[in-house]
Amino acid sequence: MPGQKNLFFLLFFFFLIFLNQQEIVCQGKESILQEIFHSNHEIREKAIHSLSAYDAKEIFSLLSPYCEDKSPDIRCYAIAALDSLDTCESYAKIASMLEDRNPSVAYRASQALSKNIPRSKDYLLSALKSNNIQSQYYALVAVEKGKDISFWDCVVFLSDSSSPQIRRQAIITLGSYSWEKTDKRFSLSVGILQKKLLDSDRLVRASAIWGLGQYDYEDKIKNIQYAARDDSWEVRCAALNALPKKEREENLCHFLLPLFHDSHWAVRYAAVKQAGKLSCSSLLEKLHLMLLESQEKEKVKAAICSALGEIAHPSSLPFLLQVWQSSSFVACQEADYALTTFAYLYPAQFLQIFRDKKRDLKLRCDCALLLGRVKAKSISPYLYGIAKDTQEKEEIRFQAIVLLSDFEGQKAIPLFREFLAQTSPYLQEAALLALGKMQDEEKLPEIFGFLSSPNTRLKETALWCISQFEFEKTKPFILQALKSKEANVSKAALLLIKHLGKEKEISTE
Incomplete structure (x- = not known):
């Protein structure tokens, strides 16, 4: 009997330990769930990474109800957690959320499925072959991101869908594929995309010319030229963005010039941006004239400044300077970026402006700031003369001292000490700034x-x-x-x- 009692107490003891462990596990699961749906991104990520320590089936059963939560954010968090489980059940659940009423949730589901195409392939195929337009659309989004060629037949089939939205996404997906020219699907894809240039939906046509832009084939320029004459500005913009970089400049310029006069500002904007990206220097004169047109939209002028910065020809400098000193914030900002490039390439021209006493004071000071920004140390010898010129404006001498502190460092300390004893507060301020940078203890x-x-x-x-x-x-x-x-x-x-x-x-x- 004593032995039986001992055995009973021993079993009871282990039973208590088991209950305690179960309680700890339950508490752990509750805690991890709270962290998965926490508002802090880092806490959520950490919790999701720790899910591998738990039983996937149990976690799946706990997460499933959250996929029906009223909050789209909670449903998105649930998708992220399910994705980490990497099980057939979890991907099936994620695939079902392609039909979610909230676009953000459906998109998040498509992104999760695209990460693991081998695991989610069957569910994506099922969605692509379904009659649900939303499921088809977001499945296509996942396929586009995953770039799995095994879906090609389905994508081709959906490119003839009655839904413009599905046709557009199918065409974009076709354009995202990369084929060897020897693969028959290369020529078939090009043929499908070419036919879609005649589609009744303007965005399908725009998607088609974008897709064709991703392929290297013989009639590419002809197709782009055709699309550039489309009635829809979206298609014309897409045609511009499809231009190949390796095309001869004279052909590019011939193509771009008419689009500089397009009736829609977005097309003019795209044409100008392409002129810059493709370094069409023969279009500079036209770009300069467009920059001076008072009726031109500010966004287009900003794009022109950006293009001039990319082409970086000295003849553009006066035009950029004019915009730089204007009241237009957007264009002025782009001019500033462009002029930074110019200051780096042509510091002597900015030094000339800085030294020119007939020039506007603000412009001269701004040029000094640009020279400092690009660390144009080659101009240092001239700065001493400007700083010492008593006939020069104090603001200019101030800028010269500041530039010397950046370019010359310790070499210019005697000059800085000299200016510390000046009677001009403005020049003394410049000297203080310079000596502070140099940490000149002698003048403490x-x-x-x-x-x-x-x-x-x-x-x-x-x-x-x-x-x-x-x-x-x-x-x-x-x-x-x-x-x-x-x-x-x-x-x-x-x-x-x-x-x-x-x-x-x-x-x-």
Whole structure:
């Protein structure tokens, strides 16, 4: 009997351990589910990666109800979790969500299926052969991303669907395939796409010319020229984007020029962008004229600036400068990008503008900023003369000093020290900026002297300058400034200490 009692207690003990483990597992599952549907992306990702530690069937049964949740976000999170299970059941469930009422959820399902075509192939084929247009569409999206050629027959069949949406996606999918020219499907695909240039739906025609643009075949340019005359601006834009890069420039220019005059701004925009991408320098004159047209849309002008930047011919510089100084934000921004390229390639021209006293002051200063941006060190010898020119505007001398601090560094320190003693606050500010960059310890006493300056800007610049030095080098001067009888100096020192985060170190002194 004692032995039976011991056995009973032992079994009871193991039973309690088992129950405890089951409770831990349940708690673990509940916790992981909470994390899977957490609003934080990183927490969700971490939870999904940890699912491999659990039984896939159990997790699947727990996740399935969430696929019917009212929230599209929750349904999307469920798809991500199901995808990680990598089981037939999970992919079947994901495939069923191609019919989800929310486009984002259906799209997410298609993306999940496209990641593992071998596993999801049967479900995608079933969706492609179904009568549900939405399932067909999102299955085609998955096939396009997966680029699996085994679906080719289904894709071809759907290219003749009565639904324009399905035809469009089927055509896009055909265009995404890559074939060897010896493969009969190459010529068949080209033939199908060519026929679709006559489709009644404009977006199908646009998709067809885009698809043809992905293939290298004999009549490609003829098809593009045909599409470029289409009544729909979407098709004309697609034709422009289908242009091959290796085509001769004279042919490209002949093709692009009429489209510069297109009635729709989007086509003009696309034509101009292509002129830049394909470096059509023979179209520069026309691009310059378009840039000056007051009635042209700002987006098109911005595209012209971008194109001129890509072609990067010196003749475009005056036109870009004019736009650069205009009030148009969009075009001005693109002109700025283009001029950065020009400043890198032709720094001498920007130096010439910077030195020209007859030029607009803002333009000259902006050119200096560009030269600094591209680190045009070759202009350094000229900057000394500009900085020392007493007949020059202070703003220009200021820019010259700043550029010298970037280009010459320690070599120009004597000049910076000289300007620190100037009477002009503007030039003193430039010197402070330069000496701060150089961390010139010799002038620290003079730099600290500016903390008592009545000029707020100079005082702030001095504070910045001091903050560039190692704290141990400036500490004695800071302590001295704290003890100053001038309230503004001690206050400035306190601000500096706070900015440097050295309150504790100073308080122990």
